[in-house]
Amino acid sequence: MQWTDRIGRRLKPRDLHVFLTVAEQGNMAKAAERLAISRPVISKTIADLEQTLAVKLLDRTPRGVEPTIYGRALLKRTVAVFDELRESVKEIEFLSDPNAGELRIGCTEVMASGFVSAVIEKMLGKHPNLVFRMELGSAPTLQFQLLPERKCELVIARQLNPGDQSELDAEVLFYEKLVVAAGPRNKWQSGRRVTLADLADERWILTRLETEPGSPVFEAFQACGLPVPRARILSESVNLRNCLLAAGRFVTIIPESILRFGPERRLFQVLPIRIPRWRLPIAIMTLKNRTLSPAAQRFITMARELAKTVRA
Numbered sequence: 001m002q003w004t005d006r007i008g009r010r011l012k013p014r015d016l017h018v019f020l021t022v023a024e025q026g027n028m029a030k031a032a033e034r035l036a037i038s039r040p041v042i043s044k045t046i047a048d049l050e051q052t053l054a055v056k057l058l059d060r061t062p063r064g065v066e067p068t069i070y071g072r073a074l075l076k077r078t079v080a081v082f083d084e085l086r087e088s089v090k091e092i093e094f095l096s097d098p099n100a101g102e103l104r105i106g107c108t109e110v111m112a113s114g115f116v117s118a119v120i121e122k123m124l125g126k127h128p129n130l131v132f133r134m135e136l137g138s139a140p141t142l143q144f145q146l147l148p149e150r151k152c153e154l155v156i157a158r159q160l161n162p163g164d165q166s167e168l169d170a171e172v173l174f175y176e177k178l179v180v181a182a183g184p185r186n187k188w189q190s191g192r193r194v195t196l197a198d199l200a201d202e203r204w205i206l207t208r209l210e211t212e213p214g215s216p217v218f219e220a221f222q223a224c225g226l227p228v229p230r231a232r233i234l235s236e237s238v239n240l241r242n243c244l245l246a247a248g249r250f251v252t253i254i255p256e257s258i259l260r261f262g263p264e265r266r267l268f269q270v271l272p273i274r275i276p277r278w279r280l281p282i283a284i285m286t287l288k289n290r291t292l293s294p295a296a297q298r299f300i301t302m303a304r305e306l307a308k309t310v311r312a
Contacts, residue, residue: 183245
């Protein structure tokens with residue numbers, strides 16, 4: 001199949017945009033409404049694409065349409081094409097006005113509550129009109145879903161499976177240190193000595209990862225000959241943890257980056273207990289072979305500088 005003869009003269013960005021919208025909506029009628037064009041135009045566009053490529057791109061189902069194996073291959077590259085076009089426009093905007101443009105960032109709630117907020121504040125000091133579109137999620141969702149699907153340009157989160165770098169570029173920023181903290185009404189705020197054994201039966205707020213083998217919390221309790229306490233609250237939410245600490249006799253684990261950069265430091269007191277650092281690093285992750293916008297490059301530069309203060 002020759003590009004110039006069979007495809008280059010017939011394949012149009014508009015047709016790819018229609019196909020992408022149909023695949024995202026899973027329904028031609030919804031795609032027509034989204035694009036403000038008629039359903040017959042949608043059907044003809046898809047039919048012309050299938051004729052041009054000589055393959056079937058969509059299967060019709062009772063619930064709508066879904067991509068075939070050929071459709072999924074085209075969809076993957078189409079998403080990349082429009083993502084690169086979008087980044088080109090943003091780069092032109094940024095080059096013509098360094099204060100303009102948009103940066104899509106994915107991060108965990110913990111990173112958003114401290115480190116990432118601090119980097120954004122520094123960025124806005126130099127580029128006050130820059131717009132940040134944030135995608136919050138768990139580390140697995142960010143690393144293995146949102147970033148490959150190009151829903152964000154870069155991700156800052158704990159890097160899972162550091163050895164598997166088939167699709168991602170990762171730059172380690174720091175290894176998070178953890179501290180044990182309690183609320184202002186907790187009895188352990190009296191200043192007396194406290195050990196993990198003393199806290200074994202307390203009301204713990206933990207995340208799922210903190211309870212698993214290999215986590216710093218697991219290792220700390222194991223070193224004391226104790227099992228990890230059963231968490232009364234199992235949640236990734238920073239806001240939930242802060243509210244419960246302030247209201248009751250809970251204890252929890254706080255990443256040191258929140259203490260350093262976040263505004264919630266007054267809500268809790270750190271207990272004098274040593275917890276190992278995470279072995280999985282906090283990293284900036286981007287897609288391999290993807291051209292980063294100038295805004296993303298400057299954000300990464302500022303993140304590197306700020307990360308030095310965490311490692312110090």
